[in-house]
Amino acid sequence: METIASIGESESLRRTISRLNKGEHELVGPGDDAAVIKAESGSFVVTTDTLVQDHDFRLDWSLAYDLGWKSIASNIADVAAMGAVPTVLVVALVAPKTTEISWLESFADGLREACLALAPGCAVVGGDLASGEQVVIAVTAHGDLQGRQPVLRSGAKPGDILAVAGTLGRAACGLELLFSGNTDGANAYDDWVNVQRRPQPPIAAGVAASEAGATAMLDVSDGLAKDASRIAAASAVTVQIDPLQLQGFEAVLEGAAQALAIKPAAKTADEYGRAWVLTGGEDHALLATFPADATLPRAFKRIGVVIDAVPGAPVLLGQQPIGAGGWDSVTG
């Protein structure tokens, strides 16, 4: 059985690179000390994020393909959240020496397929492979604003519409199904488990939001409540979410919630659904604010409004202040 240690870094990288798609943006691709990338509009967007084994994923719950996919999806969502088109990524992988080459190849397949499916024209143009005790995937993603101004977190104004593109709570629901050990439940609701494994962020909605005049935007990676509080803090406003407008997101999760609520002392199905939608981040939806008279792009659904800052209450659910609960990548 071939492992990355048995064939070495160079050959392992060669096998990986041979499975990647060729993007539209590179002038010099893999094989030199660095890649050279087009930036014809005179600037580029850059963001980095890390996935760590047993913190951000478990190898018994996610295939290598899933991890490749998720690495791309979660990073290009950050690019989209600036109003940019994802262009190129570099991927650094740390893995144990005993990692099989077939695992690495499946990982590369996931990288490729996520690029092709979520952001055509975008590709991985470079990487690094190193050995370590646990798998760590560090991705840096780049994008092109194509001459548009970036959409920051700080531009929301009282009176703006709050809207979301993509799904909320499904990945968190999928994760809880996996943690529950409820195999029947996980199988019955494998769509939500698969959102956890291979999120489908609405990448094109980022540019659409920018073109529609979005005043603020971010990628919901740590949960609606926490990420809404970030817009509130950066823009010095309060974000008021309408609980009625979350019901659609909660309703689709009801069956899975009921499957999990069977156990004594567990939450009710309603509590599950609400918690997932408010604090689940890994769907990588886009949360944006728009002027009241804007025409929302089709991908966006209105879920609230921006109001004058309410002291001590950056986020309201209806009239109720809610804590900025969510996922902290250090404290969990």
Add this chain to the structure above:
Amino acid sequence: METIASIGESESLRRTISRLNKGEHELVGPGDDAAVIKAESGSFVVTTDTLVQDHDFRLDWSLAYDLGWKSIASNIADVAAMGAVPTVLVVALVAPKTTEISWLESFADGLREACLALAPGCAVVGGDLASGEQVVIAVTAHGDLQGRQPVLRSGAKPGDILAVAGTLGRAACGLELLFSGNTDGANAYDDWVNVQRRPQPPIAAGVAASEAGATAMLDVSDGLAKDASRIAAASAVTVQIDPLQLQGFEAVLEGAAQALAIKPAAKTADEYGRAWVLTGGEDHALLATFPADATLPRAFKRIGVVIDAVPGAPVLLGQQPIGAGGWDSVTG
């Protein structure tokens, strides 16, 4: 005592970012989903590399400051090797939850000071912090070719001069002093130990080489022999190193080599010096080829010539074929 877990990711990042220098190239810095970087010449260079605890460094041998410094130095050397000016970096850090904030702050100080010392105007513009069992530092570095063509590995031609900027073998010597447990030796030759900890790659020499017409170039990160073989392979030539022209690199290491050769069964001092210069990579020198009639930039010293490909001998030391010995980041 404050740790990254006790204050959380956001506050840890805020403390780190506050210690960084502000670069000349960012339009939008840390704090949004992504940074926005100037690329007025219409392209950018990008490269990524990883440092893994107990594989690439040991926490008892390198301070956090040293690791910050080395993360910058090793990555911008790859940018320089393309003939580009380093502009911005993003740094993803994985560290145990128990990591003290003071460690993180020293790491940030090392990032800042390396940027200021090695590539003024260059800065870290974004990052990520995650928890894991061992420290992993994944850095992505960017550069600007300022309208020049990139210097690739593939352009060396028979008749070209082979030349190196920077030092060879000192970091490997420093590492061997540390491994030896010979504290007196490590103290007496702490200059070489410090090259291992805080390499000083000749960043400006990359642009100078490009302007002088360099036909091929790379960063010596895995050892002169191995990296010369990469130019040979990419350019379909043989690289002939003149052993006499390595003597200067070896001579400065002679004292340290003698200190290590005291132990029975160890190599002779000469063998140490030669091995360090041929296979030690972490000085991050720049190895380049130039047309025979080029005026070498001052930072470069001639060490050989490029000749027609000799089958089975990509690198010759004098008339002697040498194996592509060096460091493989997976197999060690």
